Amino acid sequence: MKLITVEEQYDTDANIAQFNKYSEVKNNNPFQDKLKPDLVDFSRKVAYMDQHGIDMQVISDAGNSAQVLPDAYAVDGSHAQNETLAENISQYPTRFAGLATLPANTPDKAAEELEYAVTKLGMKGGIISVQSTASSWMIQSLTPFLPLLTSWAPPCTCTLASSRMNSAPCCTTVKLTRRRLPA
Numbered sequence: 001m002k003l004i005t006v007e008e009q010y011d012t013d014a015n016i017a018q019f020n021k022y023s024e025v026k027n028n029n030p031f032q033d034k035l036k037p038d039l040v041d042f043s044r045k046v047a048y049m050d051q052h053g054i055d056m057q058v059i060s061d062a063g064n065s066a067q068v069l070p071d072a073y074a075v076d077g078s079h080a081q082n083e084t085l086a087e088n089i090s091q092y093p094t095r096f097a098g099l100a101t102l103p104a105n106t107p108d109k110a111a112e113e114l115e116y117a118v119t120k121l122g123m124k125g126g127i128i129s130v131q132s133t134a135s136s137w138m139i140q141s142l143t144p145f146l147p148l149l150t151s152w153a154p155p156c157t158c159t160l161a162s163s164r165m166n167s168a169p170c171c172t173t174v175k176l177t178r179r180r181l182p183a
Contacts, residue, residue: 008057011039012084015066015077022073042088046095059085060099060127067104067128074103078113086121100126 016036038044039062049057061067066077081101089096100117102110110128117123 002055003053004056004058005054006058008045008059009039009062010042010045010059010085010088011036011062012081013040014084015061015081018066018069018073018077022069024068024070042092042096046092049095056095056097058097058099058124059089061085061101065101067101069103071103071105075106075109075113077101078103078110079116082113082117082121082123086117086123089122098123102126102128104128 016032038048045057049055061081066081067074069077078101082098085098085100089098098117098121100114100121100123102113104110110126114126117126
């Protein structure tokens with residue numbers, strides 16, 4: 001039996017710098033500097049996996065993501081994150097699978113990036129995380145994705161998960177993933 005962990009995170013030096021410079025969203029990771037080596041260095045990830053008997057990780061962008069940058073930077077920032085993730089996965093193709101970072105506030109561009117990331121970079125799907133008090137906005141913004149979700153073989157699944165803590169804004173995560181991971 002293989003041990004596969006999901007919701008594992010990565011980041012890049014370029015994204016961290018861009019996030020710190022342009023993001024209107026507060027940095028929600030007070031340990032970013034301490035965690036950075038483990039987020040950006042995939043050889044460290046592999047060493048950790050070996051130490052703990054993990055066969056594979058499904059990697060997605062860390063919380064301070066390019067997808068929460070202002071629209072002027074989110075599309076290129078997400079694309080750069082996906083290119084870097086694909087490059088790192090290519091060095092360890094049996095150890096990692098990736099979920100693309102998508103620019104959530106630009107749904108048409110996000111759909112284009114998802115298609116590119118899956119068909120050209122080999123990602124297994126994408127993930128969108130946003131702070132929103134209106135989940136209906138997220139559902140409406142998924143419209144550009146619907147043709148992609150139904151056309152791929154195997155088809156993608158879309159999971160919309162949200163949670164509220166007291167009166168805090170809703171944190172919504174949408175996962176767009178193919179059904180199978182590599183064997």
